[in-house]
Amino acid sequence: MSETDAIPEFKRGGATGEVGISGGMSALAAGPGIRSLREVLAIVLVAVVIIGGTELLLNLFQVPQYVLPKPSEIAVALVTDFHLILPHLGHTLVELLSGFAIGATIGLILAAVITQFPFAEKIITPYILLLVTTPMLALVPLLILRFGFGYEPRIIAVALASGPMVMINAATGFRRVDSGKIALARSYGASTLQIFWKVRAPMALPMIFVGLMVGSIFGLLTAVGAEMVGGGFGLGNRLTSYSSMIQMPQFFAVVLILSLLGILIYVLFFLLGKKFASWEA
Amino acid sequence: MGANREGRLSGAASQPKLRVRDATKVYNTRSGDLLAIDSCSLDIRAGEIVSIVGPSGCGKTTLLWSMSGLHKLTSGQVLLDGAPVDGPSPEIGMVFQDANLLPWRNLDANINFPFEIKGTKPDRAWIDDLLQRVGLGGFGGRFPRELSGGMQQRAALVRALSFKPSVLLMDEPFGALDAFTREEMNQMVEEIWLDTRTTIVLITHSIEEAIFLSDRIVVMSARPGRVASIHEVPFPRPRSLEIMATREVFDLTNTIKMEIIGEQQSRYARPSIAQPAQPSV
Structure with missing residues (x-):
C-alpha cells in the first residue's frame, strides 16, 4: 500500500509524456480511456463544431424540418416533450433490464456448466452460435402472436439476444484453463467447487464483462426493434409514431436518448471491468 | 515439524520420510500407451535435500507429481511417513x-x-x-x-x-530465471533449509544447482524413467559459491553429465556430445 508509483498522476498540459488516468487497464478498458484535459477539450470542441456547423448549414440551405431538424429544434423538443417521452423510456428500461437479467443469468450459468464438460460443450456450441447469429428481432412477430402486445415478447426477445452473447464470451473466459494454477490449487487439496470460485471464475471475469457489455447493447437494440414491430409503448414505438407524424425534432430527441442510454451501459460495464478485472494488463 | 529433525539425527535406521516403491506410470495417449516411469524406487530421509536430474522427457516431473499426490501411479506407491499418498497432503x-x-x-x-x-x-x-x-x-x-x-x-x-509443510517438492523452480538470480535463489533455499530442515525434493536441469543444494543426486535413465544411479554430495554446509569452483565439484559435475549424455545416447542411438546435457537457461 505504501508505494506511490502505482498511483496514477494527472499531468496537465505537456505535449509529451502524458500520464494516463487509465494506465495499465484491461483490454476492456483499452478503448475509451480519456487521457488528459487536452483530450477532453478536443472532444468537446469537435462536438461544438459538428453541432454548430449542422445548425449553420441547415439554416443556410433552408433545409425543411421534416428532412432534417436543426440541433436547436431537437434540443427544444427534448425539453418540452421530455415528460411525454419519459414513461416510454421507463418501459424500454423495464424490458431491457428484465430481459438482460434473465438472459445474462442463464448465459453465465450455462457457460460455467458446459465448459466443465468438454463433450457437452462441443454438442451445444453450434446451437449457441446459431442463437448468436440469428437476429432475434426476426422472432418478434411470432412472439407477439403467442404473447400479445405486452412486455412478454419484448423481454423474451431481449433475453434471447443478450443471453447467447453473454454465454459465448463467458465460455471463452471459463475455457482459459491455466493448468498450472489449477494444479497449484489442487496441491492444497482444493475441491472442484473451490477451484471454480477461486481460480476459474476470477480468470474468466474480464471476458465475462466483455460479454455483459456486448450482450446488454444487443439487448437494447432488440428491445427498441421489438417495440417498433408492435405494441403501443416504449422508445421504439415512439420512433415509429413520431416519424409517421413527421415530428422530426421529437424523433431525433428519442434517438438522442437511445444513444445516451447505450453510452451509459458501455460506461457502466467499462467502470465495473476497470474495478474488478483491471489485473489483466 | 520436530519429527523431521529427529528423523535426521537417527539417520538411515529410522523410517524414510518419503518412500517411492516400484512407481510405474503409464499415460494413455492418442498414439498409444506411454510408459513414463518404470519401477522407480527411492527412499528420502527426513531433512534431506535430494535432486533428481536426467535427460529431458525422462519422467522426472511425473515422479515428482506422483510424490505430491497430484498424479495417480499406475502401479507402485508413495509413502509419506509410512502412510500411502493418494492425494494432495497438507504436509x-x-x-x-x-x-x-x-x-x-x-x-x-x-x-x-x-x-x-x-x-x-x-x-x-x-x-x-x-x-x-x-x-x-x-x-x-x-x-x-x-x-x-x-x-x-x-x-x-x-x-x-x-503453511510449514514437512516436505517441499520443487519442479524446476528456477529454470526460467537467469544464472545470477538462480544462484541467489539457491543460496536462499539453503539458508532457509538450514533453519527449517524441511525435506526437499528438487527437479533440475542444472547439475551445478543440484550439487550446490543436494545431499544426494538421483540420475534418472531416459524414458521409461528408472533410477539409474544415486550420488552422495559430501561437501560441507553452508556451501559457498567458492566450493563450486573446486576440483571435486568439477569431477562430480562431469561424472553426472557423462551419465546423462550416456542415457541420451542410448535413447537416440547416436552420439550427441554436441548436445549439452544441461541446457543453459
Whole structure:
C-alpha cells in the first residue's frame, strides 16, 4: 500500500509524456480511456463544431424540418416533450433490464456448466452460435402472436439476444484453463467447487464483462426493434409514431436518448471491468 | 515439524520420510500407451535435500507429481511417513517452474491462498519472517505484474513454505530465471533449509544447482524413467559459491553429465556430445 508509483498522476498540459488516468487497464478498458484535459477539450470542441456547423448549414440551405431538424429544434423538443417521452423510456428500461437479467443469468450459468464438460460443450456450441447469429428481432412477430402486445415478447426477445452473447464470451473466459494454477490449487487439496470460485471464475471475469457489455447493447437494440414491430409503448414505438407524424425534432430527441442510454451501459460495464478485472494488463 | 529433525539425527535406521516403491506410470495417449516411469524406487530421509536430474522427457516431473499426490501411479506407491499418498497432503508444499501467482491478487492475498483453500489460519509472524528473508518485506500490496520473475518465484517459495509443510517438492523452480538470480535463489533455499530442515525434493536441469543444494543426486535413465544411479554430495554446509569452483565439484559435475549424455545416447542411438546435457537457461 505504501508505494506511490502505482498511483496514477494527472499531468496537465505537456505535449509529451502524458500520464494516463487509465494506465495499465484491461483490454476492456483499452478503448475509451480519456487521457488528459487536452483530450477532453478536443472532444468537446469537435462536438461544438459538428453541432454548430449542422445548425449553420441547415439554416443556410433552408433545409425543411421534416428532412432534417436543426440541433436547436431537437434540443427544444427534448425539453418540452421530455415528460411525454419519459414513461416510454421507463418501459424500454423495464424490458431491457428484465430481459438482460434473465438472459445474462442463464448465459453465465450455462457457460460455467458446459465448459466443465468438454463433450457437452462441443454438442451445444453450434446451437449457441446459431442463437448468436440469428437476429432475434426476426422472432418478434411470432412472439407477439403467442404473447400479445405486452412486455412478454419484448423481454423474451431481449433475453434471447443478450443471453447467447453473454454465454459465448463467458465460455471463452471459463475455457482459459491455466493448468498450472489449477494444479497449484489442487496441491492444497482444493475441491472442484473451490477451484471454480477461486481460480476459474476470477480468470474468466474480464471476458465475462466483455460479454455483459456486448450482450446488454444487443439487448437494447432488440428491445427498441421489438417495440417498433408492435405494441403501443416504449422508445421504439415512439420512433415509429413520431416519424409517421413527421415530428422530426421529437424523433431525433428519442434517438438522442437511445444513444445516451447505450453510452451509459458501455460506461457502466467499462467502470465495473476497470474495478474488478483491471489485473489483466 | 520436530519429527523431521529427529528423523535426521537417527539417520538411515529410522523410517524414510518419503518412500517411492516400484512407481510405474503409464499415460494413455492418442498414439498409444506411454510408459513414463518404470519401477522407480527411492527412499528420502527426513531433512534431506535430494535432486533428481536426467535427460529431458525422462519422467522426472511425473515422479515428482506422483510424490505430491497430484498424479495417480499406475502401479507402485508413495509413502509419506509410512502412510500411502493418494492425494494432495497438507504436509507437502509445491513450487512449480511457473510461479503461478494469481494475477488478480496482491502478494499478501496470494500467500493467503493456501489458507483459504484449507480453511486454516496463517501464522503471520512466520510468513513475515519468510518474506523478510527472501527480500519481499513491504511488498505485500504489490500485484504479480509489478514483480520481476525472480521476485515472483521467491513469492511462490514463501507461499509453499507458509503453511510449514514437512516436505517441499520443487519442479524446476528456477529454470526460467537467469544464472545470477538462480544462484541467489539457491543460496536462499539453503539458508532457509538450514533453519527449517524441511525435506526437499528438487527437479533440475542444472547439475551445478543440484550439487550446490543436494545431499544426494538421483540420475534418472531416459524414458521409461528408472533410477539409474544415486550420488552422495559430501561437501560441507553452508556451501559457498567458492566450493563450486573446486576440483571435486568439477569431477562430480562431469561424472553426472557423462551419465546423462550416456542415457541420451542410448535413447537416440547416436552420439550427441554436441548436445549439452544441461541446457543453459
